[in-house]
Amino acid sequence: MTALLEVNNIAKRFGGLLAVNDVSFSIDEGEILAMIGPNGAGKTTAFNCVTGLYAISSGDIRFRGRSLVRLKPHRIAALGITRTFQNIRLFSYMTAVDNVMVGEHCRMQAHVWDAVLRTPKARREERDVATRAVRILARMGLEQYADTYAHNLPYGLQRRLEIARALASGPALLLLDEPAAGLNPNEKAELMGVISRLRDDGLTIFLIEHDMRLVMGVSDRIVVLDQGSKIAEGTPAEVRNDARVIAAYLGTAVTEERSA
Numbered sequence: 304m305t306a307l308l309e310v311n312n313i314a315k316r317f318g319g320l321l322a323v324n325d326v327s328f329s330i331d332e333g334e335i336l337a338m339i340g341p342n343g344a345g346k347t348t349a350f351n352c353v354t355g356l357y358a359i360s361s362g363d364i365r366f367r368g369r370s371l372v373r374l375k376p377h378r379i380a381a382l383g384i385t386r387t388f389q390n391i392r393l394f395s396y397m398t399a400v401d402n403v404m405v406g407e408h409c410r411m412q413a414h415v416w417d418a419v420l421r422t423p424k425a426r427r428e429e430r431d432v433a434t435r436a437v438r439i440l441a442r443m444g445l446e447q448y449a450d451t452y453a454h455n456l457p458y459g460l461q462r463r464l465e466i467a468r469a470l471a472s473g474p475a476l477l478l479l480d481e482p483a484a485g486l487n488p489n490e491k492a493e494l495m496g497v498i499s500r501l502r503d504d505g506l507t508i509f510l511i512e513h514d515m516r517l518v519m520g521v522s523d524r525i526v527v528l529d530q531g532s533k534i535a536e537g538t539p540a541e542v543r544n545d546a547r548v549i550a551a552y553l554g555t556a557v558t559e560e561r562s563a
């Protein structure tokens with residue numbers, strides 16, 4: 304089986320700092336791969352390299368066998384890779400359904416003039432986009448909040464709305480950067496269910512998360528970064544007993560109680 308995403312020996316340098324240092328891993332179709340590591344390990348930088356926000360300093364990233372190197376973020380999104388951000392980036396003064404519709408823009412066909420002149424093509428497309436957006440909200444259990452402004456949603460639901468928006472462009476690979484950050488235990492448990500359901504629906508998921516209960520609970524495999532380098536890779540059971548991983552977490556065992 305060929306991997307959906309292959310990351311081969313990538314490096315990302317910021318001046319004198321090697322934020323990502325010769326890191327390789329792959330993600331198979333239908334898999335949930337988690338990337339963990341202490342603060343500053345290079346996890347978000349790795350996400351930014353995959354999604355084209357940062358140009359890699361060396362190495363190669365392939366999606367369905369095709370190199371993503373030098374592609375702009377919107378091209379990478381159109382190929383089927385979308386993400387959420389470590390800090391929520393919603394349009395606060397737009398409704399939930401509008402936030403999701405924004406996420407669909409890279410799928411839309413109508414020319415700007417169709418929109419300005421409100422041609423039948425533009426109106427039909429807008430209606431289809433709205434219908435799909437409501438369906439995605441329903442998939443995330445947010446249908447009753449379709450007309451609620453994003454800033455009026457409780458924090459946990461804002462995080463879920465971010466995922467809904469990322470789903471709007473119809474990705475094959477979804478990257479989630481610390482989706483459980485700031486969530487209470489109930490919301491975390493719900494999020495675990497959401498992530499598992501998305502995978503059951505056919506998505507491949509690449510997850511950065513500090514909450515070990517969530518990581519150990521949903522991941523098929525885990526990659527561990529420390530100071531830019533990959534120090535371990537394996538199943539949750541393998542990684543939690545790895546001596547280098549335990550040492551990287553300042554000598555504390557990687558238990559399910561740990562969270563950042």
Ligand SMILES: Nc1ncnc2c1ncn2[C@@H]1O[C@H](COP(=O)(O)OP(=O)(O)OP(=O)(O)O)[C@@H](O)[C@H]1O
Nearest residue numbers: 317320322340341342343344345346347348349389
């Ligand atoms: N745009 C940038 N310019 C300079 N240095 C950066 C930039 N982005 C990240 N870094 C540095 O790269 C290193 C890795 O940062 P990164 O944000 O990838 O870590 P992380 O593993 O996501 O950490 P956290 O768990 O705290 O989110 C850090 O030392 C950070 O300061």
Ligand SMILES: [Mg+2]
Nearest residue numbers: 346347348389
């Ligand atoms: Mg980060």
